[in-house]
Amino acid sequence: MQSNPESRQDDPYDTVFIRRSFRSLVRWGIVILSVINLLHLSLFLSYGSRWWAFSALLILVQAPLYLLVINRRSFPVFIGGLALLILAFGIQLSVYCTQFGARAGFHYLLFAMTPLVAFSGRIRIWHKVVLCVLLMLQMLALEQRTAPDPDISAQALECLRLLNLATAFSVISLFVMRHFMVVAGMNSKLEHMAAYDPLTGMINRRRMAEVAADELDHSFEKHSALSMILADIDHFKLINDRYGHQFGDQALLHVSQTIMQIARDGDSCCRWGGEEFLIMLPVTDLQGARQLAERIRVEVSRNALCLNGHDVGLTLTLGVVELQPHEGLDSAIARADEALYAGKNNGRNQVMLGQPAAQ
């Protein structure tokens, strides 16, 4: 069995998707950190504090680490750069808190680290809990800091506190919202993958079972007719063997497109299996379904596929049934299948009507 080298089988929370999402969050975090550092620098400058020099030094030290984390594809380099960055950030906050006291609110920025810990992939859950507890302890320790003689005015301290508080709030909101959007987007992609055939774009067997159950209920409630067509490409194995699987796939696509063009809006077209298609026709009786099946058959047989300048003809055999009152999906499909194979035995390239269900 092939496995993805990037995914770890023993940890369901560690997926390629989570890792990509985490890296993207880290990139966002770096952009935000750069902006905060610049804001701190300009605040120190505007209030005439000599701490602007420390702030500028931090920017110079952190810049190469940003590049290391942003550009590297190798995990050890990425995680090493990130660890150094987090260490530098932790030291930065501790120094600021020691210098200005908790009143300046630098420790609030530690809150903003929690989404990064929570959304990371390779760290196990209990390691994340330990990291969050460590963050909390550091925050509580910094919260106790007092600075009787900060090198800055009370007004500047208040500005710093508001800036740090607003930053922590914004970063958490941004990370959580961004992660929600990524997860929601991924979820709808997965739902689509679970319901559609990637080659033809038709709904798959799994989704068709749900659609058919709804159609059965609806036709039962409204006492309306409901029919189905099971179509199978003739001698498809021969086509694959003679012209190759790629051409076989092209043939499947061609037939599926013909079916979808001819079917009406309310009809449901499904790739039922390898070279089999199931079409559900609400409010359609047996004769209506037979006519539609005949149109599909004629259209497919008329339009040959071109391969290296040669025309390769395709034909379909189709089994058609109208569902009988209280008949289940399995029974109707079994009747359509019988009709289809009767058509195969009768020479193929034809539409066969199913026998009525045994009462």
Ligand SMILES: Nc1nc2c(ncn2[C@@H]2O[C@H](COP(=O)(O)OP(=O)(O)OP(=O)(O)O)[C@@H](O)[C@H]2O)c(=O)[nH]1
């Ligand atoms: N290219 C391609 N071939 C497929 C796909 N799915 C199934 N097949 C092939 O379809 C062929 C079906 O062959 P059979 O079931 O023997 O039927 P047939 O050759 O069409 O014969 P009749 O149905 O009796 O006319 C097999 O060779 C499968 O490998 C697919 O997605 N792409």
